[in-house]
Amino acid sequence: MRAILEAMARSVSLGVGVILTLALASVMALALWPIPDRPGLEMWIFSPEHQLLYEPALEQRAADNRAHVNMRVIGIPSLKSRMMSAFFAGIPTADLIEIERQMAGQAFTGPIEAVGFADLTELIAQEGLLEQINEPSFGPWTSRGRIFGLPHDVHPVLLGYRADIVEAAGIDVTQIETWDDFKRVLAPLMSDDNDDGDPDRYLLGMWFTDADRLETVMLQGGGRLFDEQGRVTMNTELNARLLAEMITWFVGPDRIAADVPDFSAAGNQLKIEGYAIAYLMPDWMCNIWRLQMPQLEGKVKVMPMPAWEPGGRRTSVWGGTMLGIAKTTERFDESWELAKDLYFSDAIARELYTRNDIVTPIKLYWDDPMFDEPDAYFSGQAKGRMYVDQAPLIPARTSSPYYKLAIDRLRDAAVAIAEWSRSTGTFDRNAIEARCKQELERAESLVRLQMQRNVFLEATP
Amino acid sequence: MSADTPGRRSLAPYALAAPFVLIFAVFIIIPLARAGILALQQTYGPQAAEFVFLNNFTELARDPLFWRAIGNTLIFTLASVFIQLPLALGLAMLLNRPGLRGRGIYRLIFFSPQLMGLVFVATLASIIFEKRSGLLNQVLHWGFGVSLDFPWLQTFVMPTLILTTLWMYVGFNMVYFLAALQNVDKSLLEAASIDGAGPWARFRHVTIPAIRPVASFVVLLSIIGSLQLFELPYVMLNATAGPANRGLTIVMYLYQSGFEVGDLGYASAIGWVLALMLVGFAIVQARLARSET
Numbered sequence: 001m002r003a004i005l006e007a008m009a010r011s012v013s014l015g016v017g018v019i020l021t022l023a024l025a026s027v028m029a030l031a032l033w034p035i036p037d038r039p040g041l042e043m044w045i046f047s048p049e050h051q052l053l054y055e056p057a058l059e060q061r062a063a064d065n066r067a068h069v070n071m072r073v074i075g076i077p078s079l080k081s082r083m084m085s086a087f088f089a090g091i092p093t094a095d096l097i098e099i100e101r102q103m104a105g106q107a108f109t110g111p112i113e114a115v116g117f118a119d120l121t122e123l124i125a126q127e128g129l130l131e132q133i134n135e136p137s138f139g140p141w142t143s144r145g146r147i148f149g150l151p152h153d154v155h156p157v158l159l160g161y162r163a164d165i166v167e168a169a170g171i172d173v174t175q176i177e178t179w180d181d182f183k184r185v186l187a188p189l190m191s192d193d194n195d196d197g198d199p200d201r202y203l204l205g206m207w208f209t210d211a212d213r214l215e216t217v218m219l220q221g222g223g224r225l226f227d228e229q230g231r232v233t234m235n236t237e238l239n240a241r242l243l244a245e246m247i248t249w250f251v252g253p254d255r256i257a258a259d260v261p262d263f264s265a266a267g268n269q270l271k272i273e274g275y276a277i278a279y280l281m282p283d284w285m286c287n288i289w290r291l292q293m294p295q296l297e298g299k300v301k302v303m304p305m306p307a308w309e310p311g312g313r314r315t316s317v318w319g320g321t322m323l324g325i326a327k328t329t330e331r332f333d334e335s336w337e338l339a340k341d342l343y344f345s346d347a348i349a350r351e352l353y354t355r356n357d358i359v360t361p362i363k364l365y366w367d368d369p370m371f372d373e374p375d376a377y378f379s380g381q382a383k384g385r386m387y388v389d390q391a392p393l394i395p396a397r398t399s400s401p402y403y404k405l406a407i408d409r410l411r412d413a414a415v416a417i418a419e420w421s422r423s424t425g426t427f428d429r430n431a432i433e434a435r436c437k438q439e440l441e442r443a444e445s446l447v448r449l450q451m452q453r454n455v456f457l458e459a460t461p
Numbered sequence: 462m463s464a465d466t467p468g469r470r471s472l473a474p475y476a477l478a479a480p481f482v483l484i485f486a487v488f489i490i491i492p493l494a495r496a497g498i499l500a501l502q503q504t505y506g507p508q509a510a511e512f513v514f515l516n517n518f519t520e521l522a523r524d525p526l527f528w529r530a531i532g533n534t535l536i537f538t539l540a541s542v543f544i545q546l547p548l549a550l551g552l553a554m555l556l557n558r559p560g561l562r563g564r565g566i567y568r569l570i571f572f573s574p575q576l577m578g579l580v581f582v583a584t585l586a587s588i589i590f591e592k593r594s595g596l597l598n599q600v601l602h603w604g605f606g607v608s609l610d611f612p613w614l615q616t617f618v619m620p621t622l623i624l625t626t627l628w629m630y631v632g633f634n635m636v637y638f639l640a641a642l643q644n645v646d647k648s649l650l651e652a653a654s655i656d657g658a659g660p661w662a663r664f665r666h667v668t669i670p671a672i673r674p675v676a677s678f679v680v681l682l683s684i685i686g687s688l689q690l691f692e693l694p695y696v697m698l699n700a701t702a703g704p705a706n707r708g709l710t711i712v713m714y715l716y717q718s719g720f721e722v723g724d725l726g727y728a729s730a731i732g733w734v735l736a737l738m739l740v741g742f743a744i745v746q747a748r749l750a751r752s753e754t
């Protein structure tokens with residue numbers, strides 16, 4: 001031992017010795033530092049707005065001496081990696097976790113028994129919650145027939161439009177029932193007043209690179225990427241027809257759409273300038289517009305989406321959040337009670353709409369008069385009622401671990417078709433549809449290739 | 462037994478090496494071995510893992526997205542070596558001219574994008590290359606009549622990424638070349654001039670051999686950095702691989718497979734292929750450098 005110490009003393013300088021001592025001391029301090037004991041339930045959410053919603057209810061719980069709740073707001077990427085790491089390793093994580101739709105696919109990957117969220121299917125049925133909640137809202141949180149979370153929202157989609165521009169042109173949007181009507185009735189707005197060869201504005205803010213909007217419009221028309229069994233269903237006649245129609249919105253002589261990005265200063269400026277007239281507007285987007293573009297107050301209105309055919313569906317669905325209970329929780333009953341307290345509270349349902357413009361999935365609250373109140377931002381419309389009216393009609397969605405992959409491939413297909421159409425000057429609807437079939441077949445085969453590799457997937461791709 | 466008996470002396474080296482061996486094993490050897498095992502499995506965490514042996518690698522070989530990622534990454538690497546480095550060398554030579562005033566200022570200006578950090582540069586670049594409102598399209602529109610809708614980040618993803626990295630890394634590599642050029646023996650250059658060598662001959666036969674060790678290092682660094690390209694397209698393309706996977710790189714595909722799809726086994730296989738590519742490039746580059754000396 002002495003020899004070792006002498007050798008170390010010879011080879012270690014004073015500076016290195018100090019650094020080594022500090023390193024050892026800090027390691028010891030970290031190892032011995034007591035981890036604070038946090039009594040109560042741990043709950044992770046990703047939205048600061050949701051925190052504001054839940055805080056009064058949690059304060060009330062504290063006043064009633066019920067289990068304390070440590071609620072933490074964690075950014076989506078961090079929440080996802082923390083949650084998935086814990087699920088992968090089977091170690092304890094938060095008791096309750098709120099996740100949004102893009103995260104759900106990965107959370108449901110693997111064998112059904114390895115999903116990190118507790119299976120709530122029987123509990124929801126036993127307590128009669130299925131009947132109380134808008135049925136299609138369970139779709140994204142259901143995997144292979146099992147429900148893993150309570151839906152936070154419905155997210156019906158309407159069409160938001162620049163009422164000031166439309167009404168100044170003397171156009172009556174009540175004449176619009178279908179997408180064909182939409183193009184015909186609003187066509188006068190695509191004038192080229194500055195004679196630069198391009199329209200000064202377009203009718204729709206949407207682009208072929210935007211997979212979310214492509215999926216939203218496709219869902220409206222009855223198209224879908226996966227069936228209830230989780231099989232990939234991208235390459236269908238219906239999907240090809242819907243996609244072909246959308247492609248004609250982006251390229252060629254009948255182009256009506258322009259690329260106006262969301263959540264960016266550049267996109268907001270284009271919206272303020274009225275570069276596009278109408279936008280797909282899920283209920284949550286109302287609040288984004290209200291906060292990011294206050295100067296549009298009184299200049300915007302919403303209307304039901306134009307249908308694909310007369311009498312067809314006038315809405316779609318975009319986004320979603322759920323609250324799940326981690327399988328590793330040791331306090332399942334308390335977690336379940338908390339989940340119901342938060343998601344079935346009438347006060348929170350009201351706040352959800354008044355603060356965030358989001359419609360609750362609890363059908364009982366849809367009669368609340370708050371939905372009939374005029375909204376100054378939306379030119380005095382009772383826009384809440386318009387969203388509620390469409391809520392039961394949203395298309396059903398399914399959940400798949402391969403959802404993200406499929407939606408990326410859908411976007412790739414749309415890009416390939418639009419660029420082919422533009423480069424070859426092929427704008428014939430039938431020719432585009434034929435090309436859509438080829439590209440969707442290619443997209444589906446890529447998704448299928450990945451799915452077939454998955455030895456844990458019970459369903460046949 | 463005295464303190465310096467052979468038995469005790471023989472323990473000392475092991476004890477001294479132990480901290481390094483321990484850290485090396487925990488942070489390098491064990492993860493490498495684990496990644497090797499993972500590459501032979503299909504996984505959903507340690508709870509659900511099945512050995513598929515070489516299946517991940519055979520699937521990679523027939524995965525068109527993987528080949529797309531390889532193609533994109535190689536294009537980017539070639540651009541780094543054949544566009545970025547010559548530009549860096551050219552700038553360094555300009556700054557190395559005798560009597561140049563404000564050399565330090567120029568050096569700082571060219572190097573400054575490095576000070577901002579990659580994510581900041583990527584965010585800034587994505588705004589500059591934006592359609593309609595982007596600075597570049599505005600300038601091109603008013604100067605040359607180019608459409609405001611020119612789709613840099615949709616159709617021309619790789620050229621856009623290459624342009625951005627030129628901005629970011631030309632100044633960085635220039636500093637290496639400038640340091641090397643300032644160490645070129647002036648007497649050799651003067652002797653070559655006296656012997657009638659022109660500027661090109663002096664550059665070819667005196668400067669290049671003198672800066673070869675630094676140039677080899679910079680080339681290797683650029684190749685390794687290019688093959689690991691991830692943050693720049695990830696930020697510029699909004700956490701996607703861009704339209705039609707035009708910005709998909711090997712590391713991005715690894716990330717997507719491991720952390721979006723959740724197949725860590727497949728991601729590990731991609732990681733091993735990337736590691737082999739890096740080793741291969743390093744060996745080739747080392748041999749080329751050795752054969753030229």
